[in-house]
Amino acid sequence: MERVYITGASGFLGRYLLKYAPKPYRVLGQYRQHPVRAFQGHVQVVQQDLLANDWKPLYNFAPQAMIHTAAQASIDACQLHPDDAWEINYRTTCKLVDVARELNARFIFLSSDVIFDGQKGDYQEEDPPVPLNVYAETKVAAEQYILEHHPDAVVVRPALFYGQSLNGRPSFTEVMYKNLKAGKSVYLFTDQYRTPVLVNNLATALWELVESDYQGILHIGGSQKVSRYEMGLILCEVFNLPRDLIIPIPSDQANQAAPRPRDCSLNIGRARSVLKTRLLDVRSGLNLAFH
Ligand SMILES: NC(=O)c1ccc[n+]([C@@H]2O[C@H](COP(=O)([O-])OP(=O)(O)OC[C@H]3O[C@@H](n4cnc5c(N)ncnc54)[C@H](OP(=O)(O)O)[C@@H]3O)[C@@H](O)[C@H]2O)c1
Numbered sequence: 577m578e579r580v581y582i583t584g585a586s587g588f589l590g591r592y593l594l595k596y597a598p599k600p601y602r603v604l605g606q607y608r609q610h611p612v613r614a615f616q617g618h619v620q621v622v623q624q625d626l627l628a629n630d631w632k633p634l635y636n637f638a639p640q641a642m643i644h645t646a647a648q649a650s651i652d653a654c655q656l657h658p659d660d661a662w663e664i665n666y667r668t669t670c671k672l673v674d675v676a677r678e679l680n681a682r683f684i685f686l687s688s689d690v691i692f693d694g695q696k697g698d699y700q701e702e703d704p705p706v707p708l709n710v711y712a713e714t715k716v717a718a719e720q721y722i723l724e725h726h727p728d729a730v731v732v733r734p735a736l737f738y739g740q741s742l743n744g745r746p747s748f749t750e751v752m753y754k755n756l757k758a759g760k761s762v763y764l765f766t767d768q769y770r771t772p773v774l775v776n777n778l779a780t781a782l783w784e785l786v787e788s789d790y791q792g793i794l795h796i797g798g799s800q801k802v803s804r805y806e807m808g809l810i811l812c813e814v815f816n817l818p819r820d821l822i823i824p825i826p827s828d829q830a831n832q833a834a835p836r837p838r839d840c841s842l843n844i845g846r847a848r849s850v851l852k853t854r855l856l857d858v859r860s861g862l863n864l865a866f867h
Contacts, residue, residue, distance in 0.1 A: 578602060580786060581639035581681075583672070584646030585621055586610035589686070591742035592779035593643060594619050601786075604637045606646065610743060626668045631675050641682040641786045644672055651690065654711035655834035665714035670721045673729070683729040684785055685722050687715045689770060689797065691733065694837020697769060697801070701733075701793040701846060709834035723792070730785050735797030735842050738807075738858075739775035739865040747775075749862070752808060756817040764805040765827040769839040771797030772807065774861035781853040790850050797842035800857040807858055814862045 578601065584590040585605025594612065597603045603619045605612060612621045622633045626646055647665050648654050654661035669685065676683040692699050693706035707713040719731045738749045746754070755762050773796055781796050802810070805824045812819040827836065844855055856864065 579604070579637060579639040581634060581637055581642045582606065583626065583642070583644045586612045586743055587645055587649070588741055588743065588745070588747060589737065589775055589778060590645050592775050593645070593782060595742065596776075596779045596783055598783060604633070604639070606633070608646070626672075627663060629671070631671070634675055635679070638679055639681050641684065642672065642676050643684045643686075643782055643786065644669060645686045647686070648711070651709060651711040651836070652833040654714065655709055658710045661710050661714050665711070666717045666721075669718040673722050673726050676729075677726050682786065683722065683726050684782060685718065685729065685731050687719050687731050687733045688712065689733055689735045689795070689840045689842050690837055691716050691719070692837055692840045694768075694839045697839035697841040698843045699795065699840065700843045701795055708837055711834065719793070728791060730790055731793045732782065732785070733793065733795050733842065734773055734778050735840075736770045736772045737775045737778055738772050738861065749811065749865075752811060753815060753817075753866075756812065756815075756821050759821070761821050761823050762808060763823045763825045764803070764808045765830070766803050766805045766824045767826050767838060768836055769801050769803055769841050771799070771801050771841045771844065772858060772861070773798045774856055774865055776865065777853055777855055777861070781847070781851050781855075784851050784853060788850070794847055794850065795842040795844055796847050797844050797855065798857060798861060799844065799855050801841040802858055810858045811862060814859060815866070
């Protein structure tokens with residue numbers, strides 16, 4: 577394995593994939609509208625709108641593996657603009673999978689934990705997806721296409737990821753921290769549960785998967801199930817911030833465009849057995865990311 581192509585290199589996760597790219601690889605990172613500075617000599621970047629359907633840069637680079645992170649990752653934007661969401665999240669993914677097959681390249685896809693309906697939580701890889709919104713529908717359709725059309729593929733379902741952004745667009749943990757530090761109240765849901773994963777952990781796990789021969793679905797989350805409210809309280813503890821600024825609210829008060837699952841916590845038993853990367857709890861993750 578020598579060459580790895582990464583879509584969405586300018587995104588929250590994509591920037592970490594570039595940062596942690598192991599030296600033996602030559603990496604080509606694709607971005608669309610947010611230019612990326614290449615971190616190290618073995619990492620190059622290319623401006624490419626994946627909707628333009630021009631796969632020349634990809635054929636020229638001829639990767640042996642691809643990590644596909646580019647997406648409309650906003651759940652509400654997908655609900656408000658479903659045609660655009662299907663175009664980038666599903667149809668473009670199918671085209672990339674076809675190219676990957678043609679090039680004989682391993683394909684690693686970023687799906688999501690929100691493909692479940694959230695009725696039971698602790699979801700395992702075998703549990704059937706039940707999408708509640710357009711974003712989840714596009715991800716499930718893409719998963720199915722990949723698993724049916726490419727034998728050497730991994731469908732990674734990451735939990736909500738958090739950490740320090742490298743792309744100048746603050747992550748939700750940074751927004752929360754900034755507001756609390758400025759003495760502003762932060763309203764957080766008490767009734768939606770996830771197993772948040774530190775973005776650094778997710779990136780190193782994905783690099784492990786490039787190297788491994790694992791095929792099929794893999795759930796990658798942190799080791800702790802929390803609501804956003806509980807996460808806020810942990811953040812206050814870690815940074816010594818006033819916890820009375822965290823205001824608990826039920827999610828139905830938020831007026832979000834798309835319905836969300838109540839509990840899409842992931843069971844990470846398989847990831848623990850497949851990966852060396854230690855998947856951290858929220859307190860350890862925040863300490864590692866910000867101290
Ligand atoms: N964030 C989470 O907590 C979370 C949780 C579960 C799953 N995921 C999934 O994980 C993946 C990465 O998420 P993220 O938070 O890192 O996403 P992000 O920060 O929103 O980044 C999205 C990336 O996709 C690129 N992109 C979007 N439309 C494109 C197009 N038409 N052509 C080319 N590139 C395009 C963007 O490029 P430009 O910015 O340069 O335009 C950007 O690099 C996504 O597939 C997302 O659905 C995310």
